[in-house]
Amino acid sequence: MKSVVILSGGLDSTTLLYDVVANGDETYALSFNYGQRHSCELKCAVTSCQKLSVPHVIVDLGQVGKELLQGSALTSDIDVPEGSYEAESMKLTVVPNRNMIMLSLATGYAVSIKADGVFYGAHAGDHAIYPDCRKEFVKAMQKVTKLCDWHQVELFAPYLDMDKGDIVMRGVMDLGVPYEDTWTCYKGLTRACGKCGSCTERLEAFEKAGIKDPIAYDQ
Amino acid sequence: MKSVVILSGGLDSTTLLYDVVANGDETYALSFNYGQRHSCELKCAVTSCQKLSVPHVIVDLGQVGKELLQGSALTSDIDVPEGSYEAESMKLTVVPNRNMIMLSLATGYAVSIKADGVFYGAHAGDHAIYPDCRKEFVKAMQKVTKLCDWHQVELFAPYLDMDKGDIVMRGVMDLGVPYEDTWTCYKGLTRACGKCGSCTERLEAFEKAGIKDPIAYDQ
Numbered sequence: 525m526k527s528v529v530i531l532s533g534g535l536d537s538t539t540l541l542y543d544v545v546a547n548g549d550e551t552y553a554l555s556f557n558y559g560q561r562h563s564c565e566l567k568c569a570v571t572s573c574q575k576l577s578v579p580h581v582i583v584d585l586g587q588v589g590k591e592l593l594q595g596s597a598l599t600s601d602i603d604v605p606e607g608s609y610e611a612e613s614m615k616l617t618v619v620p621n622r623n624m625i626m627l628s629l630a631t632g633y634a635v636s637i638k639a640d641g642v643f644y645g646a647h648a649g650d651h652a653i654y655p656d657c658r659k660e661f662v663k664a665m666q667k668v669t670k671l672c673d674w675h676q677v678e679l680f681a682p683y684l685d686m687d688k689g690d691i692v693m694r695g696v697m698d699l700g701v702p703y704e705d706t707w708t709c710y711k712g713l714t715r716a717c718g719k720c721g722s723c724t725e726r727l728e729a730f731e732k733a734g735i736k737d738p739i740a741y742d743q
Numbered sequence: 744m745k746s747v748v749i750l751s752g753g754l755d756s757t758t759l760l761y762d763v764v765a766n767g768d769e770t771y772a773l774s775f776n777y778g779q780r781h782s783c784e785l786k787c788a789v790t791s792c793q794k795l796s797v798p799h800v801i802v803d804l805g806q807v808g809k810e811l812l813q814g815s816a817l818t819s820d821i822d823v824p825e826g827s828y829e830a831e832s833m834k835l836t837v838v839p840n841r842n843m844i845m846l847s848l849a850t851g852y853a854v855s856i857k858a859d860g861v862f863y864g865a866h867a868g869d870h871a872i873y874p875d876c877r878k879e880f881v882k883a884m885q886k887v888t889k890l891c892d893w894h895q896v897e898l899f900a901p902y903l904d905m906d907k908g909d910i911v912m913r914g915v916m917d918l919g920v921p922y923e924d925t926w927t928c929y930k931g932l933t934r935a936c937g938k939c940g941s942c943t944e945r946l947e948a949f950e951k952a953g954i955k956d957p958i959a960y961d962q
C-alpha cells in the first residue's frame with residue numbers, strides 16, 4: 525500500500541518509518557516545523573529519509589505556531605521542565621492540539637497523493653501527559669479520518685499499546701534502526717541534556733530494552 | 744462564553760459571526776489563506792470583523808497548500824467548473840481535508856486562548872459535494888474535539904440542518920447582516936461571475952429568501 529508517515533525525527537516515529545518501509549509500503553514522510561525549540565530533530569528526520577530513500581516533505585508551521593499555538597514550553601519562552609515524564613509540570617510541554625493539526629495535514633496530503641494510510645507513532649507512555657495521544661483520541665481520529673474525503677484514508681497508530689522500551693527493542697532487534705539518527709531532548713542544545721522529561725523517558729526505554737543508547741549526553 | 748468563529752468571508756460564516764456576536768459571546772474570528780483563487784473573500788472577512796469590533800487572525804497556509812493540498816480547482820490551475828452546485832464536476836472544488844485542517848487549527852487556537860467553543864458554518868446544502876461538511880463528519884469532529892486537550896473545547900455547527908436560503912433569511916430578518924460585505928464567487932475576479940456553482944447557489948438562496956442580493960454580478 526501507499527503510506528504517509530508522520531516523522532518528527534524522534535525515536536518513536538523514526539522506528540515507525542523503518543517499520544513501514546520494512547513492510548514494503550510505498551512510503552512518504554512528512555515532518556512539521558512548528559517553532560519547536562528542538563528543531564534539530566528535523567535534521568535527524570532528513571537523515572533517516574535519505575538513508576531509506578523516502579520522499580520527505582517538511583511543512584513550515586512556524587508562523588501558525590506563533591500566532592495560534594502559544595502556552596507551551598516547547599514553542600515559547602517558558603522553561604522546559606526537568607524530571608520524570610509523568611510529572612504534572614510536563615503538561616507544560618503540551619502544544620495545543622498539535623496531533624490533530626499534524627494528522628489533519630497528513631491526511632490532506634494522503635488524499636492529494638491518493639495514499640491509503642497515515643501512520644503516527646503515539647504510544648502507551650504518552651497517554652498520561654498528552655491528551656492527544658490517548659487511545660480514545662486516536663480512535664475518534666481514526667473515525668473522522670475515514671469520513672473526511674471520498675477517497676478513504678485510514679489512520680494507523682501501531683505502537684498505541686507499546687511503551688518506549690518495547691519500541692526500542694523492536695527497532696534494534698527487528699528493524700536495525702540506527703538510533704544515533706534520532707533526537708529526543710526537548711531543550712534543543714548541541715547535545716541531549718539527559719535531564720528533561722523526554723531524555724529521562726528515552727534513557728529509561730534503553731535501560732528497559734537492555735541496550736546502550738548510542739547518542740552522547742551532557743550529563 | 745468565549746468563542747472562536749471560523750470566518751471565510753463568505754455568506755454562511757459571516758452570518759454565523761453576526762449570530763455568535765448577537766448571542767453576546769466574547770468572539771474571536773479566524774480566517775485562512777490556503778492559496779484559494781478567491782482570496783478576496785478575506786477582505787470581506789476583515790471588513791466584517793472591523794464593523795463588529797471582533798479580534799481577527801488570518802492564518803497563512805499558502806506554502807502548506809502548495810506543498811500538500813493539490814488537485815483542487817480552488818488552489819491550482821484546474822478551471823473552476825460552472826453550473827449547478829450539485830453536479831459531479833463541482834467535486835473538483837474539494838480542497839483535500841480543508842475542514843479538518845481549519846477545525847484543528849481553530850481548536851488549537853481555542854485551547855491557547857482558553858475559549859469554550861469553536862463555530863463553523865457547515866450547512867445542509869454542502870453535504871452532497873463536500874465530504875467534510877456531512878453530518879457524520881461533523882459529529883465525529885465534535886467527539887474528537889472534546890478529547891484533544893485537558894481544556895475542553897466544544898465544536899458547534901448550528902447551520903447543519905439549514906440550507907443557504909434559510910441562512911440568508913436568518914441573516915436579513917434577525918441579524919441585519921450586510922451581505923454586500925460577503926464574497927461567494929469561486930473565480931476571484933473583480934466582480935462575481937454569476938455562473939460558477941458557488942454563485943449559482945448564492946443566487947438561488949437569495950431567490951428562495953425572496954430578498955435581492957446586494958452585490959453586483961458580471962452576468
